[in-house]
Structure formats: C-alpha cells, structure tokens
Amino acid sequence: MVAREAAAVATPAEARAAGLDQEDLLLIYRHLLVTRGIEERGHILYRQGKIPGSFYTGRGNEAGAVGVGFAMGLDDVGCPIQRDMGVHIARGTEPWRIFAQYLGRVDGFARGRDGNVHMADFRLGLVAMVSHLPAMAPVAVGAALAFRLRNQPRVAVAWSGDGATSRGDWHEALNFAGVRQLPVVFVIDNNGFAYSTPNALEFPSGRLADRATGYGFEGVVVDGTDVLAVHREARRAIEKAREGGGPTLLEIVTLRMEGHAVHDDAFYVPKGLHEAWAKRDPIERYRAFLAEHVPGFAEERDDAIRLEVKQLLNEAVRRADESPLPDPATVLDGVYVDPAELDAPHHK
Amino acid sequence: MAVRTYLQAISDGLREEMRRDERVFVIGEDVGVYGGAFKVTQGFQSEFGPWRVLDSPLAETAIVGACTGASMMGMRPVAEMQFADFVSCAWDHLVTVAAKQHYRAGSPLPFVVRLPSGGGFSGGPFHSQNPESSFAHIPGLKIVCPSTPEDAKGLLVEAIRDPNPVLYFEHKHLYRRIKGEVPEGDWTIPFGEARVHRAGSDLTIVTWGAMVHTADEAAARAAERDGTSVEVLDLRTITPWDRTAVLSSVARTAKLLVLHEDTRTAGFGAEIAATVAEEAFELLDAPILRVAAPDTPVPFSPPLEKAFIPQVDDVLRAIDRLASY
Numbered sequence: 001m002v003a004r005e006a007a008a009v010a011t012p013a014e015a016r017a018a019g020l021d022q023e024d025l026l027l028i029y030r031h032l033l034v035t036r037g038i039e040e041r042g043h044i045l046y047r048q049g050k051i052p053g054s055f056y057t058g059r060g061n062e063a064g065a066v067g068v069g070f071a072m073g074l075d076d077v078g079c080p081i082q083r084d085m086g087v088h089i090a091r092g093t094e095p096w097r098i099f100a101q102y103l104g105r106v107d108g109f110a111r112g113r114d115g116n117v118h119m120a121d122f123r124l125g126l127v128a129m130v131s132h133l134p135a136m137a138p139v140a141v142g143a144a145l146a147f148r149l150r151n152q153p154r155v156a157v158a159w160s161g162d163g164a165t166s167r168g169d170w171h172e173a174l175n176f177a178g179v180r181q182l183p184v185v186f187v188i189d190n191n192g193f194a195y196s197t198p199n200a201l202e203f204p205s206g207r208l209a210d211r212a213t214g215y216g217f218e219g220v221v222v223d224g225t226d227v228l229a230v231h232r233e234a235r236r237a238i239e240k241a242r243e244g245g246g247p248t249l250l251e252i253v254t255l256r257m258e259g260h261a262v263h264d265d266a267f268y269v270p271k272g273l274h275e276a277w278a279k280r281d282p283i284e285r286y287r288a289f290l291a292e293h294v295p296g297f298a299e300e301r302d303d304a305i306r307l308e309v310k311q312l313l314n315e316a317v318r319r320a321d322e323s324p325l326p327d328p329a330t331v332l333d334g335v336y337v338d339p340a341e342l343d344a345p346h347h348k
Numbered sequence: 349m350a351v352r353t354y355l356q357a358i359s360d361g362l363r364e365e366m367r368r369d370e371r372v373f374v375i376g377e378d379v380g381v382y383g384g385a386f387k388v389t390q391g392f393q394s395e396f397g398p399w400r401v402l403d404s405p406l407a408e409t410a411i412v413g414a415c416t417g418a419s420m421m422g423m424r425p426v427a428e429m430q431f432a433d434f435v436s437c438a439w440d441h442l443v444t445v446a447a448k449q450h451y452r453a454g455s456p457l458p459f460v461v462r463l464p465s466g467g468g469f470s471g472g473p474f475h476s477q478n479p480e481s482s483f484a485h486i487p488g489l490k491i492v493c494p495s496t497p498e499d500a501k502g503l504l505v506e507a508i509r510d511p512n513p514v515l516y517f518e519h520k521h522l523y524r525r526i527k528g529e530v531p532e533g534d535w536t537i538p539f540g541e542a543r544v545h546r547a548g549s550d551l552t553i554v555t556w557g558a559m560v561h562t563a564d565e566a567a568a569r570a571a572e573r574d575g576t577s578v579e580v581l582d583l584r585t586i587t588p589w590d591r592t593a594v595l596s597s598v599a600r601t602a603k604l605l606v607l608h609e610d611t612r613t614a615g616f617g618a619e620i621a622a623t624v625a626e627e628a629f630e631l632l633d634a635p636i637l638r639v640a641a642p643d644t645p646v647p648f649s650p651p652l653e654k655a656f657i658p659q660v661d662d663v664l665r666a667i668d669r670l671a672s673y
Contacts (some may be wrong), residue, residue, distance in 0.1 A: 077421070114452035127420065128453035134445045138410050139445065142425075144415020147400055147421065149373060156417070169441070172410035179405055335487045337456040337511040 003209030003219035003251065008317030009228035012293045018232035022294060024070075026301065028090075028227055029290060031066045032283050033309045035086040038095055040315055042102050044080045046262055051102045053115045055262045058083030060255030061189055064088050065280035066252075067230025068187055070233040071238055077143045079136035079297060080159040082117045083189050083256070087159070091124040112326035113334070132272060134160035137173035138184065144177065144184035144241075155241045157234075163194020165208055174249065178215035181246035185237045188249070189224070191256035196268045212249035224254030225282040228289070254282065352530045353525035357497035358462075359388050360530070361504035362426060363527040366396055366606030368534070369424060370482055372508060373400040376462075378522075385430045385466055386523060408420055408437035415459040416446050424508055425459040432465035433477045434515060440502070446513040447488030449510045460507045466558050466609055467657055468521040472648035478557065478610040480517050484586050490514040490539060491586040493624045495560035499584055502537030509536065519558040526561065534568045542590035544597075548579035550604035551634075554594055554620055556583040559607045559658065566663035576671055595628050596618060600635040603670045609657060612640035634673035 009015055015025060039057040046055040046318035064087025072091070077182060088098065101108030101119045102178030109128065110118035120126035127143075133240055146152040162169055165188060177184045188208050192199055205211065212219030215223060222233045230252055237248035255277045259266040266274070291298040352360065366372045373396075374389055380403035383390030393401040404411050408429065410445050417423040421565070442461070449455045461633045480491050490512050494500040500518065507514040543561050546567050553563040559656040560582045568577035581597050583589050598604050604624055606617035636657030639658050 039381050109454075110452050111454075118452065120453065122453070122455055127451070127455070130448070131445055132381065132440060135413075135441060135445050138413020138441065139417040139420070141410065142414035142419075143421050144417070145402075145414050146418040146423045149418070169409045169413065172405070172407040173413065176407060176410040176414065219411035262409050334451045334454070336490070337450050337458075341456050 001208050003212065004219050005245035006220055006229055006233045007220040007252035008223065008226050009232060015228050018228070018235055019202060026293060028066060028231070029071055029286060030305050030309060031070065031086060031089045032062045032227065032286060033306065034095060034312065035062045035066060035089045036283060037313045038098055038310055039085060039088070040186070041317060042099070042263060044192070045099070045102065045317070047224070052260060053102050055102070055257050056082045056163065056260070058085050060257035060277060060282065061191060061224065062086045063227035063253040063286065064189055064254045066242050067227045071156060071234035073155065073238070075125065075152070075244070076155045076157065076238065077127065077140070079127045079129065079140045079159060080120070080255040081114070081129050081133060081161060083161070083191065084119065084159055087125060087291070088299060090118070091121070091126055091343070093121050093124060096316035099317050100323040101322055103323070104325065104328050105320060105323035107320070107323035113130070125224050127221065129152070132159070134170045137170050138176070140184050141173045141177045141182060144182035145180070147183055148180070153242050154183065155238045157187060158184060158328050159187045159189060160196060162190040162192065162199055163197060163202055166202055174211075174215045174247070177247045178217055181244070183241040183244075184247050184310065185234070185241055186247060186249045188251045189254050190251050191254045193256055193260075193269065195260040195264075197346065202207065202281045202339055209251035215247070217247045217249065219249040219251065221253060223249045224252040225280050225285050227282060227286050234283040255282070257281070349529040351527055352497045353524050354497045354500050354518070354526045355386065355388060357501040357530050358504055358518055359390070362389070362398050363392065363395070363533070365505055365508045366392070366400065371422065372424040372426060373402065373426065374403050376415060377406055377411075377430045378526045379403060379406055379428050381587045386520065388428070388462070388624055391620040392457045392567070408434050410649045412441045412446065412461060412587045415461070416441070416449070416457055419454050419457045419459040426508060427459065427461045429461060429463050431577050432463035432474045432479060433474045435461065435463055435479060441481070442513065443486050446585040446589075447486045450512070451488060456511045457513050458641070460504070460516050463515060463517045464520045465517045466519040466521050466563055467653060468558070470648055470666040471646070471648055473645040476504060478517070478608070478644040480515070480586050481610050481616040483515055483613065484616050489587060490515070492539065492584070493517045493519075493586060494584060495522065495545070495557055495582050497530050498525065498623070499537060500544070501530050501537060503584065506536040506539060511541070517557060521558050522561070528612060537584070539585045540588035540590055541584065542593035543582045544579065545582045546578065546580040547569070548601070550579040550596070550601060551605060551667065552576065552581055552601045553605045553607055554581045554583060554595040554642050555607040556586065557609060558622050560608050562658060562660055563607055563663060566660045566667060569660065569664060570667050573605050576667060578667060589620070591623060591627070594624065598624055598628050599631050603632055604632070604673065605639060605663070605666050606636065607639045607658060607663060609641060611643050612638060613643050634670050637670060639663055639666050
C-alpha cells in the first residue's frame, strides 16, 4: 500500500462537504493574510535591527499550516514548527504577542527566554517548538497517550519538516503511535529543502507519506498550495483519530519561497524554481478561488479584509513595542516550577 | 515499621502513588508482563492494567518524550530506563526539551525517570554507569540518588509529586542487599536535605547512592582501628544539593572527602569541592580530597571492575591522608 494522493478542492460544494461554510472560507482567507502579514512585518523589523537573533518565515507554507490548524478541534493539541505560523493564527494566537515574542519582550510567549517562532500559547493547546526537529513528535505522542489513558476525545498533531524525518525520534514517535494506535496525526511540511539539502539527499523513498505503511497506518499526500484540500485531509485524519481509528501521516507538499532563515538567499535552489513557486503562491491561488466562487469577494470583501488585517497588524506592532524588555534580575526565574502552577487552569 | 529491601521500598512507593493518584502511570521496556528487568513493577500490570503499566517499544526517546507530552497534559508519568546507561538514547530529549520547557515556555513537566544505575556485578561498560553528574550540569532537571530503603521510598514519592522532571537513580547493587525499616503511610522526604548517615568529628565524607555504604564501612573500620571519627553525610539529592549541611559539617570537622562511584573528571564531587573551597577555605585544615572511579569506561572482568569502583580500602587511604594533616 502506498500513500493516497488527495484530490484538489475545486468548488464551494466540496468545501461544504468538509464542513466549511462561506464565513469559514473568508475566515481562512483572513488567517492566511494575517500569517503572511506577521512574517512580512517581522522581516522588516528584523532588517531594521529591532529583532535580536535570527528570523524565520514560512512563506509558501501558509495554506498548509492554516489548513491543518483550522481543522483541529478546540481541545486538540498541536506541536507546530517554524514554517507553521498559520497554525498559531488559526488557533487564535494574538498577533501582538507574536511581535512581542520576536522583539524579546515580556509579553512574548517565552517572556524573552526564547526567541523567534519558538513560541506557543499553551492555553490554545499549542506547544512551543525547540530547534532540534522533530523533538516534539514524541511529545505529541505522549499527549495522545494521555488522551487515551483518560478516554478523552482529543487529538494531538505533530509537525515536522522533510529533513526531520531522517531522525530517529521521528521514527520512534510514529512507531510507538502505530503500535498503540494513538489519536495523533503526523504532518510533514515537505518544502523540498532541509536548509540547503534537497529531498533527494535526505531520503531515498519516493514519498515520505509511503512510510506510513510501515507504521501500520494511512499515509496521505496533499498539495500544500490548496488550503481547502489540506483542511479536508487534516479534518479527515483528525476525526479518524478522534474516533479511535489511529494515526495518519499527512505529507503536505509545500513551498519554501524564502531561504531557511532571512540570512539565507537560497542560492542553492535550482534556477527558475523560485519563479515557479511564485506562480503557485497559495494565497494567490485561494484568492482566485474566492473571487470565482464567493459573490462580492473581488468587488469589496477582499479589500475590506485586507484593510482589517492591515489595521490589526499595525496595532499589534504598536502594542508589542510598548511591552517592556525583561528585567535582568529575573534571569534565574522559572528554571524550576512552583508547585502551585501545577493546578493552574491551563494545565488541564 | 516494616523491614523492606531497597527494591521493595521502591515498588511500595510507586504502587502506593498509583493507588492514590490515578494520573500516575508507568511506562518502559518490559515493565508490564515481565514486571521490569529488576522486578520493581512485578504484579503491577495485574493490579493497574496494561495501559497504566505500559510496555513500550524499545525506544528511549519515545518513552521519555511520551512522559513530556503526557505530563504536559496533566498526567504523572513514571518511566523506567531498563538500565541507567540507556538514558543516553534519551539524553537529547531530556536536555533539549524537558529541562528547558518550563524556563522558556512555562509548561510544568511533572514526570519521573527511574534509572537503575551502578556497578559491582560485571555489568560491563553499558550496564554499570552512574551518569548523574552529566545531568547535574543541566539546569531544569532534578536528580535523586537514594541509599537506603526509607530514602528510596520517601524520595520516590516526593519525585512523583514534584512538578519538575526528576531523574531518580536507584542503585542496582543496593536492590536486594540493603534492608531497613520503612515507615508506613503517606509521607515524603523533601529534596535538598542531606542526611547524616554516621555522625563524626574528625573529617567529613560527602557521598550518595551505594557509596554511602562503602563510606560507612570505611568509617567503621577507621574508628575500630585508631578511633578516627568520620562523619558520613548522604546528600540524597544532587539537584538540588544541600550546601548548608555540607558547609556546616565541614565547619565542625575541617576536613572533607568527596566520594562517588561516577568517574572523577568533572564529576559532581568537583562541584562540591569547588563550593567548599570558595565558601569555607579558611575553615579547612587539609586539602579537599576526592575518591572516585578513574576516567575509564566501566570494565567487565571482576578484578578490573574492582579496580574501577571505589573500594573501602581506597576510602581508608584517603581518610589516612586527611588524618595526617
């Protein structure tokens, strides 16, 4: 058995069949714009020297991230990675706190203790990534194990990139989840490159999703520029897991329209590929879909949403910039947990 | 009080916490049907079922990673490494994710990893190590090394209730050899409080784990031989460690020997020695000495292993050297 190739979503009727009404379609569009807008503004702030350290974007991966994030249930848990800003946005993360995170301020999710997209709002069921990908894959499996032990109808989602599938912990996570048929969905953002290393030097098999067979569950390949197809496949996989059907490996074939991080001009990407990617921009693709199928979108809704997003992000940057830098005297705080934190509401 | 072996005390503590708190579960290789390589969880699966006493695949990162994820969701996992040596396979996860998650992301991770450690029965390089010092360098982890049945139980229960990742090093050579009275009922031993295993006035030995018993035997022989009065201070926990107890003992004896079964260079004894040198230099009447394993892998053949693990005679020689000042 090899991975199933998911079909595109071509009409609103097909989107409706996957549970999306017209307002959902527009909300997804808004999430895509916020996702890209945050990273574009972050990039500017970085070039202005306001953001310490390095800066990563997920340009080209917005549809993959928003599609899966939008398919998750309220009580589900996810471990997104550095191309998955869209997951944070689809789950309801406040943009001003993301900018505060970039800027190393106390209102960032890491309170200045970690930077860039190493962040998550745990209250929204998201877990902050670490650099060592896919270190959070076994963590998602552990969350799924907790759900299974408690008979809770919740699902965990673990993201990795194509490069991280070469690591042992990725294998350990999928194997354990397959043995116990745990409620977890493994998502691969396959953008073709692990930093500079192309797929052909990373793995010998044709499709990463084919590996699911070896772990005893289904593999699905989906076009990461088709946000509605990603959403439909993620929803299927998540609901299957919720109903006791075990894990799914969802390979999202996506784009990396910029370098690994902003210092990287991606000179190693074959000539013409960036231009080809630009023609397949997932946001442009979705905008064309909405213009064709949603009455009044091209005439007014599009402009109204863009304006609203622009204002939201202006305000977010302003508010983040008001957030103070951390007090150096707090450097020792939080290495260990105050026992009282354990029964805090977010620790459910 | 019932007399229990060190191993029985560990089992008791774990079983009682599982009965008391349904969030506690056990995960590891062969912990279920088989009852664990050393039988610490024997009978657990029939009492608690196959999910709460969960036989994992042979995958240490998956085991410890699952503890991170499950504890993040409010469970209280207790993992067993079949041998402490195998924790090297989960080092990355413990150090990269578990140790740092609260500091950087604010997520409490209340889980315990049990680590059957130590040598003394030809386990060779991969079934005999005491890797506590390497983890002591990692902020965010707590490290426990009990030496008696009472401490084994009280510190395990404390570890399970602690809201941080705790590495619980249980010394294999103590499992069935060491017996002692263990109080019944619900009680714990707080971390960071050393215990005076043997009171004395001429010099202080600071140690932990199986070496507490080696130190005690050396101290008994020194007393019998020439009346040298040796204090044996059992640290019980490495992170946090009881600086106050060490410094106050040294203030009385003015001489310090640090003893550990782990290898010497950058072992935790070096940290203790440096701290005492910084804080109590003027109180010392002799150089701080260390007795530790040499900087080699743990050898297999009995005469080599005996040459590796600190012996009572090695401790006596150090006592004599300190006594000469």
